[in-house]
Amino acid sequence: MSSSPPSRGRPRNPRSHSAIVGAAAELVVEVGYAATSIGAVAARAGVGKDTIYRRWPGKPELVFEAVFTTTDNAPTPDTGTLAGDLTVLLQGLVDEFHAPAAAAVLPGLLADFAADPVLKARIRSDFLAPSKERLLIVFERAVARGEIAAETPVDLVLDTLAGAVFFHIGLVGEHPDPQLAALLAAVVAKGIEVR
Amino acid sequence: MSSSPPSRGRPRNPRSHSAIVGAAAELVVEVGYAATSIGAVAARAGVGKDTIYRRWPGKPELVFEAVFTTTDNAPTPDTGTLAGDLTVLLQGLVDEFHAPAAAAVLPGLLADFAADPVLKARIRSDFLAPSKERLLIVFERAVARGEIAAETPVDLVLDTLAGAVFFHIGLVGEHPDPQLAALLAAVVAKGIEVR
Amino acid sequence: MSSSPPSRGRPRNPRSHSAIVGAAAELVVEVGYAATSIGAVAARAGVGKDTIYRRWPGKPELVFEAVFTTTDNAPTPDTGTLAGDLTVLLQGLVDEFHAPAAAAVLPGLLADFAADPVLKARIRSDFLAPSKERLLIVFERAVARGEIAAETPVDLVLDTLAGAVFFHIGLVGEHPDPQLAALLAAVVAKGIEVR
Amino acid sequence: MSSSPPSRGRPRNPRSHSAIVGAAAELVVEVGYAATSIGAVAARAGVGKDTIYRRWPGKPELVFEAVFTTTDNAPTPDTGTLAGDLTVLLQGLVDEFHAPAAAAVLPGLLADFAADPVLKARIRSDFLAPSKERLLIVFERAVARGEIAAETPVDLVLDTLAGAVFFHIGLVGEHPDPQLAALLAAVVAKGIEVR
DNA sequence: TGTTAAGCGAGACGGTACGTCGGGTCTTCTC
DNA sequence: GAGAAGACCCGACGTACCGTCTCGCTTAACA
Structure with missing residues (x-):
């Protein structure tokens, strides 16, 4: 064994x-x-x-x-609403991307990964896997609450959230808009809700 | 002079x-x-x-x-609805990022820009300026139609849209989801609409 | 013991x-x-x-x-004349230096030995000892025959013979002149004879 | 031109x-x-x-x-006898090989040249050419004086002389025998003389 | 019989040098 | 003064050996 x-x-x-x-x-x-x-x-x-x-x-x-080996043991948020959960989840992403080492490294690192076919395949699994796991649970709860449809495309939402945070922090501005997480969560939550 | x-x-x-x-x-x-x-x-x-x-x-x-000197002379979309305009606008962004030269260059180029304080300031102006211009007009019309509030944060929406497209095409996948523009436009439009 | x-x-x-x-x-x-x-x-x-x-x-x-661990058990030549003995002895040296392994190794090996003070002292003893032993006997017989003086400098002659063969084979040419041993023996024998 | x-x-x-x-x-x-x-x-x-x-x-x-770019402008010796000329010539060789830089370099340098087929061909031309030139003139004069035969093999003699000096100085001993040039010249001169 | 010391294959280790490549600057001659 | 050519100093690359070390294991002589 x-x-x-x-x-x-x-x-x-x-x-x-x-x-x-x-x-x-x-x-x-x-x-x-x-x-x-x-x-x-x-x-x-x-x-x-x-x-x-x-x-x-x-x-x-x-x-x-x-x-990126800060063993990602943050608990999955459970605030009772999709928008609340997304806000917490996004704030975690913002904090992770905004940490000094991550901020210094992310653009170049992602570029190097993207340039290599072998590494490129690992971007989703290595960089986004923990977030995706939590997002899945958040979505399950939201589905159970009737907030969103069962077939809501997780990957698309994740790309959107991660892309927005990465762009905002890594490429565009030095200091992230403190309301970024809340605003983005509100927009996306409302955008994917069933009504 | x-x-x-x-x-x-x-x-x-x-x-x-x-x-x-x-x-x-x-x-x-x-x-x-x-x-x-x-x-x-x-x-x-x-x-x-x-x-x-x-x-x-x-x-x-x-x-x-x-x-990126394809003189960006695409007309600002005017389909009558915010979601329609956003779809057209996003499809333009997808096509631009998906062009062979752009796809080959974007991650590394953005990394180099982000690594240099002087160049970093130019990312918004050089890469996103044309899109922002069109997005502003689209928003103006949507405000006039009463679809969205006047104070809708353009920069945040632009970061979200561009980030999502960049992540989806440049970093994660080789071939973009053909529905990417439509889905993203629908979500974001619904997310920022007043009701 | x-x-x-x-x-x-x-x-x-x-x-x-x-x-x-x-x-x-x-x-x-x-x-x-x-x-x-x-x-x-x-x-x-x-x-x-x-x-x-x-x-x-x-x-x-x-x-x-x-x-160089071909147990050197060749008999000391005894042809009756100094020139004859030297020819046989030199031919042995030529054959030894011309062997594939020896030819491939000699220049670099001697250079490494020469570069190290400890090893340098071993060149005479390790590389030339067997030849010197035989040369001494050949000289003794030649002295007994009255061909050469008793005080003929063995080391000088040995350096000359070995140096000539080494230069000719190891450094200069790929294939040794087949008459090398005979010519060299003739010259040196005549050069050190008493008359 | x-x-x-x-x-x-x-x-x-x-x-x-x-x-x-x-x-x-x-x-x-x-x-x-x-x-x-x-x-x-x-x-x-x-x-x-x-x-x-x-x-x-x-x-x-x-x-x-x-x-070895000490422009070798030493004059060709002309002492009146072959042994004398050879002594002067050999002393020049001894001095050249015994110079600090040359002594430090010769074994390793020759080994590297010998290990490369292209460089190996240059040993005779680059290292021995000047000496050979002078030796040729010395031999011409000796032939004219009737000391040696016209067909005396220059290359063999040169290999012998250079090899002896190289072995004695470069490999075997630190300090050359002060009589090396004279003894070697005497032996070789006598060895190749017609009588 | 059990202990102990060395041999052994494997491969990790801290170094040093290799020969090549790209960056950004400079120095020549020619237009 | 722009331009093509290419030399220049610098520093990083990824590889190869060096000679030493540290594992787990084996093999004998000693106690």
Whole structure:
């Protein structure tokens, strides 16, 4: 039943792993995504470049792990109304995208993922999966309450919400409109409600 | 009031300009944005690198001009309803983002713009200005028809629409959902209507 | 008089030894001395790198043992004349240096030995010792025959002979002049004879 | 009649050339041939690595030019006897090989040349050409004086002399036997004389 | 018989150098 | 002074070896 391989040879040093991830997270906020080089990460982590390439195929994958591994354990909102749930959910998205490391990294990181066919497929799964999970539950409740139709297209709504937040924070403005979450939630909730 | 410089010495060759822009547009679809270098553009255009740097500060500005200078002369839609107008407007946005050159370039280009404080300020003006202009007119008509309130936040709606389209096309999927424009327009129109 | 250590623990596997030496000898003729790495030798021998480093300090010593351990049991020539003896002796040197492995290895190997003060001292003893031994006997007989003086400088003559052969084969030409041994022997014999 | 090309573009900076050659000559005596890297040469010369690779294919060619470009304008000896001429000629060879830079470089450099088929062909022409020229003249005079036969094999003698000196200095001993030139000249002269 | 020390294959580790490429600047000659 | 050409310094790339280390395991001599 054990899924672990026989593990021959010297095992990888877990301290190196966290040192690398930490160094990447620091560098990325200090100099930006584009100016963060594998060599610089290795130097700051006190590690050889090989040790990085042995674990990650390249900068995008490394930075993704370094920045977006805040184990997303936020509870699914349950305010009683679709608009309320969406507001909470969106505020979480805003906070996540607005964190220093994420803001420094998101545009370049998404561009690198989009440029590689293999990575491109991971955008939805890696970046949006947790949000989609919560959104599904929120929708289920809204359906049960009769607020929205059962066939409401989750992916389209998610693209809309995430795209709006990403555009607003990552590309357009430095500081997000504090009402962004509420306004957007209100518009979208009203837009998809059955009446 | 004349803004033309005294223009001493040899005037700039306008053929070089179009050769450069053309070469950049070609390269960008052939090898992608990241792999397009100024040197390669210069070589294909039969031009020295300086001739490029004399006209553009760098790759982002050059590529932007090369890809997004389809003189946007599409007429502002006037279908009689907000949802109809938004659908037409969104379909234009989808078509623009889905064009080969634009799709190849958008994520990387926006990332480079976002990474530079000077360029970041130009995203709204350079990328979204034409759409915003048309959206304003559409909104004016909708206000006149009593569909929406006068103080409807244009920028927020524009971020939402553009973000959704950008996410859907540029980052997530290869081929846009053919109903994307209609669905999104319906949701947003209903979401911002007064009743 | 036995210098063998108490030999605790698992004894070294003699099969590994010969596998390593064999792999090194093969690689050296296939890819050359410079391109032969310890890692590649270990991989071909089916052995860990440490098993090599446990037995040899580095590539030069390993390759030397792999290539120059043709137990030199050729008999000392005794043709009756100094020139004849030198010819036989030189032909042996030519054959030894001209062997594929030796030719592939000699320049680089000697360079590595020369670059290391410790190894440098071993060039005379390790590479030239067998030849010197035979040359001494040849000289003794020639002195007894009255052909040469007793104080003829063996080392100088040996350097001359070995240097000439090394230069001719290892550095300058691919195929040695078939008369090299005879001509060189004739010149040197005549040059050091008493009359 | 002009053999210079049209010379388009910015001409190569001759100061860079000499800075590189100088840095290489210094490094080679300080750390040895093997430990001299192109990157280190570039750093010391205040030059980019490209600037080196633009002019030389690799380390061997660069170091050769850096160390062996002492325009060999020594006059051909004319002492009246073959042995005398050879002594002078050999002493020149000894001095050349014994110079710090040459001694530090010769074994490794010759090994690198010997390992590359293209470079291997240049050993005779680049390293031995000047000596061969002088040796030819010395032989002509000796033939005229009746000391040696007209068909005396120059290349064989040259290999012998150079090989002996190289072996004695470069590989075997640190300090050359002060009598090396005289002894070797005497032996070889006597060995090839007609009587 | 059980302990212990070394050998062993595998492969991770921190380094260093490789040779190439792109960036943005400069320096030449020609138009 | 624009332009084509290309040299220049810089720094990052991803790879290859170096020689050492750390695993789990095996193999003997010693207690």
